[in-house]
Amino acid sequence: MTNVSSRAQRCFAALSLFAAASAFAQPALNVSDRVMLRQVLQAMPKGGDLHNHLSGSVYAEYYLKYAADDGMCLDSVKLAITQCPPPQPAAATLPTTSPIVPAATVFQPYSSLYGEMLDALSMRQFRAGAESGHDHFFNTFGKFSAVSKTHVPEMLTQDVWRLATENVDYLETIFAPDFGSARDLLKVVKPGQSFSEMRTAMMQSGLVPPIITSSRAVIDRAEAYMRDNLHCGTANAQPGCDSTVRYIYELHRGVPLQQLFAEMVVGYELASADPRVAGLNPVMPEDSYISMHDFDDQMAMFAFFHKLYPKIHLSTHAGELVPGLVEPEGLRDHIRDSVMIAHAERIGHGVDLTYEDDAAGLLKTMASRGVAVEVCLTSNDVILGVSGKAHPLRYYLAAGVPVTLATDDPGVSRDDMTNQYMRAVQEQGLDYATLKRLARNSLEYSFAEGESLWSNHDYSKMATACVDTASSTCKTFVAANTKARIELRLEQRLRDFEAAWK
Numbered sequence: 001m002t003n004v005s006s007r008a009q010r011c012f013a014a015l016s017l018f019a020a021a022s023a024f025a026q027p028a029l030n031v032s033d034r035v036m037l038r039q040v041l042q043a044m045p046k047g048g049d050l051h052n053h054l055s056g057s058v059y060a061e062y063y064l065k066y067a068a069d070d071g072m073c074l075d076s077v078k079l080a081i082t083q084c085p086p087p088q089p090a091a092a093t094l095p096t097t098s099p100i101v102p103a104a105t106v107f108q109p110y111s112s113l114y115g116e117m118l119d120a121l122s123m124r125q126f127r128a129g130a131e132s133g134h135d136h137f138f139n140t141f142g143k144f145s146a147v148s149k150t151h152v153p154e155m156l157t158q159d160v161w162r163l164a165t166e167n168v169d170y171l172e173t174i175f176a177p178d179f180g181s182a183r184d185l186l187k188v189v190k191p192g193q194s195f196s197e198m199r200t201a202m203m204q205s206g207l208v209p210p211i212i213t214s215s216r217a218v219i220d221r222a223e224a225y226m227r228d229n230l231h232c233g234t235a236n237a238q239p240g241c242d243s244t245v246r247y248i249y250e251l252h253r254g255v256p257l258q259q260l261f262a263e264m265v266v267g268y269e270l271a272s273a274d275p276r277v278a279g280l281n282p283v284m285p286e287d288s289y290i291s292m293h294d295f296d297d298q299m300a301m302f303a304f305f306h307k308l309y310p311k312i313h314l315s316t317h318a319g320e321l322v323p324g325l326v327e328p329e330g331l332r333d334h335i336r337d338s339v340m341i342a343h344a345e346r347i348g349h350g351v352d353l354t355y356e357d358d359a360a361g362l363l364k365t366m367a368s369r370g371v372a373v374e375v376c377l378t379s380n381d382v383i384l385g386v387s388g389k390a391h392p393l394r395y396y397l398a399a400g401v402p403v404t405l406a407t408d409d410p411g412v413s414r415d416d417m418t419n420q421y422m423r424a425v426q427e428q429g430l431d432y433a434t435l436k437r438l439a440r441n442s443l444e445y446s447f448a449e450g451e452s453l454w455s456n457h458d459y460s461k462m463a464t465a466c467v468d469t470a471s472s473t474c475k476t477f478v479a480a481n482t483k484a485r486i487e488l489r490l491e492q493r494l495r496d497f498e499a500a501w502k
C-alpha cells in the first residue's frame, strides 16, 4: 500500500499557481490537461463518500482471491463464483467437460478465465450488446455474492483504505450485517395483519435481539480486522487509520413486502442500538417489477417506521430511472414521495428529476428542507447512459439543493471518487469553489452524529464554540460532536491543500 496522497502532493507542489488556478477558473482548459487535473483532484481533501455499497466497492481481483483462498469454484460458463460440487467417490470423478473449476485455476499461467471473470464481475471492458450496461452492472452482484458475505472485514479494509488514499476520510457504506437473517421474523407473521400488528409480533418474538447482537459483532470484527491490517496505532499506520466509518443498513426493495418489513424492523432497531449504524437505505434496481409495483406500499411502510423512529436517518435510491426503462408514470413521483412520504433526508441519484410532476416545486422543497442529493456520475453513465448535459446536476445546484459526489459501486464500475470530481469539472463544468462546497456538503449532510461545525449552510460562519478553532471551547465541542470533528478536520486539510499551491 503506497501513500498516494504524499506522492500526489509532491507532484502538485511542482505545479505553478497560474496553471492550477486557470484550470479551476476555466474548466474548459482543464479538458486538455487531464494529468494535472487528476493529480490536483486526487490530492484535494474531498470529505466523505455518502453513497457506497460495500460489496460493490471491492475490485473483482479480490473476489477471485477470496474464492481461491476459500477453496471455492468458478462456473466457467456462467462466469460466476460458486460452491464446488460435493466430493465424488473415487470412481466417479468430475467429467472433464464440467464447467465448474477450482477458483485457483484463474491464477495459472495462460489462463484466459482470469480476464473473463474480471469482465463478468465488473464493468471492465464492457461493451453493450445483447446485455445492457444496466443488466451487466446489476448482474455482477449475484456472481460474487458467494464470497461477498463472508469477507466483510477484508472488504471494509479495502474500501476505507482505497478512499483514504485519495483523501476521502469519511465513509457511509451500505450493507446488511445480519446477512438476511431478518427473514427469520417472517415465521411470526399472520395473513392480514396491520403494520402495527406485524411489528408487535416480530418485536415480541424474541428473535430480534440476537440478530442485533450478531450484527453488531460483525461490525466489531470488521473494524478490529481493519485496524489491525492497516497497522493503526503503529509507526507503519496506513491510510484509513484516521478515517471515520458509518454504516447504512441495506434494505431490499425487490423482495416481497413482508420481507422488506422484517428488514425494516431489524434495520431501525439496529440503528437505534448502535450509533455506528447511521441510517437505512433501500437498494436493488428501482425499475424491477416488485420495486415499481410495491413502491407506494413501501413508501407507506417508511412513513410508519418514521413515526416510531423519527431520529433514525433515511436515504433512498430514488429516480435512478430514465424514460423507456419504466412506464412514463413511473418517472413522475419517486423522488417527491421519498421526500414527502418516506421522509428521506437524502436522495440517491435523482436522475429522473426533470420527469417528476412539478419538478421546480420539488427542487424548492428539497432546497428548503435541506434534502441532499448523492450524485453518482460514473454510475449514472454506465447503468443509465446519462452523462454530460443530460444529467440533472446543474438543476439541483441552481436550485440550491445540497449536492454531494459519491462513488456508488467503485469496484464494479472500476472507478473512484477522484474521477467523480474529474467528471464534475470536465463534463459538468464545475469550478473549484463548487467542488469545495460539494466536499463540505459530504460531511454537513452526512449522518454522522452530533452538531455541525457550521452555523450556516454557505459555510461562512462556524458555530459559536469554534469561532476560535484553537480554543479549548472548540476542542471540547468537536470532541463531543463527531460531525463537527470531521468537518474541522476537512477545513484544516483544505487549508493545507490550498496553501500547498499558493
Ligand SMILES: [Zn+2]
Pocket: 051, 053, 317, 348, 408
Ligand atoms: Zn447505490
